[in-house]
Amino acid sequence: MSPYNNLESGNLSSSSSISTKVSRRASPRITSSNNDEMGNGTTSPRISRQQRNGVIASPMIRRRRRSNQGSYNELFSLSILRLVLAILILVWFGVIIKLGSNLSTSSSSTNTADESPLMQKLREQINKSKIQNGNSLVKKMVNDQIKSTTPSIFELSLLGNTSPKDFKLHTPNAPSCSDPIDADSISFTLVSQLSHDRIWMVPYHCKRWGDNPMSIVIFTDENADIVKNQLVHEGCSREQLTVQTVSKTRYDPEETDYPVNVLRNLAFSQVKTTHLVYADVDFWPCESLHSILNIQSVKERMASDPKLATVIPVFQLNRRCREYKDCRDKNIPAMPKNKDELIALIKKRQASTFDPTNEGGHGSTRYISWKDQEEGKYLDLPCIRSNRYEPYLVLRYCNDLPPFQEGFSGYGKNKMTWAMQLRRSGYLFSQLGEAFLVHYPHLDSKSRLQWNKAPKQLRRVDSTRVGDVLEGKEGKNIDLFEYKRARVDALFLDYKDWLNDNVQDESRVPMCHNSLNDDIRLWVHRESQTEEEDESEDNDDASQQDNENDDGSEDLNENLAAEDGDEDTE
Numbered sequence: 001m002s003p004y005n006n007l008e009s010g011n012l013s014s015s016s017s018i019s020t021k022v023s024r025r026a027s028p029r030i031t032s033s034n035n036d037e038m039g040n041g042t043t044s045p046r047i048s049r050q051q052r053n054g055v056i057a058s059p060m061i062r063r064r065r066r067s068n069q070g071s072y073n074e075l076f077s078l079s080i081l082r083l084v085l086a087i088l089i090l091v092w093f094g095v096i097i098k099l100g101s102n103l104s105t106s107s108s109s110t111n112t113a114d115e116s117p118l119m120q121k122l123r124e125q126i127n128k129s130k131i132q133n134g135n136s137l138v139k140k141m142v143n144d145q146i147k148s149t150t151p152s153i154f155e156l157s158l159l160g161n162t163s164p165k166d167f168k169l170h171t172p173n174a175p176s177c178s179d180p181i182d183a184d185s186i187s188f189t190l191v192s193q194l195s196h197d198r199i200w201m202v203p204y205h206c207k208r209w210g211d212n213p214m215s216i217v218i219f220t221d222e223n224a225d226i227v228k229n230q231l232v233h234e235g236c237s238r239e240q241l242t243v244q245t246v247s248k249t250r251y252d253p254e255e256t257d258y259p260v261n262v263l264r265n266l267a268f269s270q271v272k273t274t275h276l277v278y279a280d281v282d283f284w285p286c287e288s289l290h291s292i293l294n295i296q297s298v299k300e301r302m303a304s305d306p307k308l309a310t311v312i313p314v315f316q317l318n319r320r321c322r323e324y325k326d327c328r329d330k331n332i333p334a335m336p337k338n339k340d341e342l343i344a345l346i347k348k349r350q351a352s353t354f355d356p357t358n359e360g361g362h363g364s365t366r367y368i369s370w371k372d373q374e375e376g377k378y379l380d381l382p383c384i385r386s387n388r389y390e391p392y393l394v395l396r397y398c399n400d401l402p403p404f405q406e407g408f409s410g411y412g413k414n415k416m417t418w419a420m421q422l423r424r425s426g427y428l429f430s431q432l433g434e435a436f437l438v439h440y441p442h443l444d445s446k447s448r449l450q451w452n453k454a455p456k457q458l459r460r461v462d463s464t465r466v467g468d469v470l471e472g473k474e475g476k477n478i479d480l481f482e483y484k485r486a487r488v489d490a491l492f493l494d495y496k497d498w499l500n501d502n503v504q505d506e507s508r509v510p511m512c513h514n515s516l517n518d519d520i521r522l523w524v525h526r527e528s529q530t531e532e533e534d535e536s537e538d539n540d541d542a543s544q545q546d547n548e549n550d551d552g553s554e555d556l557n558e559n560l561a562a563e564d565g566d567e568d569t570e
Helices: 004-041 059-113 117-127 134-149 196-209 223-232 261-268 291-292 297-302 330-333 338-347 367-370 416-424 445-453 463-471 484-502 529-541 556-561
Strands: 188-195 212-220 241-246 277-279 283-285 308-312 312-319 351-353 378-381 392-395 428-430 437-439
Touching: 117 416, 188 196, 196 212, 196 223, 196 291, 212 261, 212 291, 223 241, 241 261, 277 291, 291 297, 297 308, 330 351, 338 351, 338 556, 351 556, 367 556, 416 484
Parallel strands: 188 212, 188 277, 212 241, 308 428, 312 437
Antiparallel strands: 277 392, 283 437, 308 392, 312 351, 378 428
């Protein structure tokens, strides 16, 4: 029964009781009046049976009945009004839902026109899975509305991008790479990007990098001058520090799509030196990095090769507190400043190579060789073990330098795609002795948490077996586009096609003969990939270190911790 029925029933019930009471009170008055007349000896007028039964009432009773009749009319009118309002509300909801459906259809047709065949096929699969929960539909409509009214981050693009698939070859407005430079003219800018909650890390970069140029871009609603004054107050150089800010509220109000590569390219644009050192703000440089880069032999090597990609090996400090929290009071003092402190921490198992479980990410760096590598000495990498290799680099800032592809935002493939393009464009990867970066053990970012989201069917599945699940019965109803990882994987396949079609292969560092099969880990696959993945799956599972590379990853940190001729580690 609707609330309207309940309300009407209540009113009618109340009115009936009133009528009953009026009849009962009216009868004694009539009777009393008649008894008085009889008592006075007068002849009582003839009273009909209807009068005796109270059907024909006295004038007072009739007035009350007319009043009650008015109440009936008012209640009836109010009920009609409520019924009309209920119908109008239902019609209004129907119109809204219809408009939302039309907008969704229109948006889908517009976007599909620009999508690759792979993306169109994915969308067709998704459309087969209908949303059955009304709350989910409302939530989706609200999110779509927010996205449609949020300005595109591409309006800040220095590359002229208008969509995620606008992949670019070169860095605009940079000096020419063909202009010769001499070693004495080489200088360096430390470049980084960060979110508002990591501003506190910048003064530690300033202290370790010294009084030398820095260019940073911060995703924050605060004014750049205010932020810079704060950082200068905490020890950064006003003359050497360049700060840009990008409004978080304007471009990512829901905090779901951190524009990392747009921020990186903006930071590049303010470089005034011949070379740049790129490191995300959670990777702190060793205190001697700038002085090592200024060794004469290092600068002569850089001057001789405009496509030299100097690799700075990356390590990580283990969190100093057992709880999952950012215990800065314990972490910050433990962050190693030089190689001796780093090796000592590794021996105590308090530090390690960065992300050792992700062999593809930094597995191509020759960490064991770096341990004995002299300060300022170069060691060329013989091959690259994975397309997921994403080192931090020192590079010449010039127009042939590939930019970060701005379609990759948030977590996932935003830096490895840059390294892929660098390698194919002919950059030579060579690691530098004594230099290193160390990762601060922060908590997972919101972008990482978005990346980690997965349907329940895939949450405990090894990344190399995701394809098997998606092709089976459990994968039929999975809406892949609801998840960040699938959307990034689809864009990555488009990027690989673009790279092969538009960038001539001038690689000077080959892929290792037993390089990892990275595509097997993708959630999204082309049909043509299946056979290739089946052939190389065993290679991936039983991957051995290439003969030219002496750094097996399985016992890497144990080898770093061991003294010469002594395998005993603390």
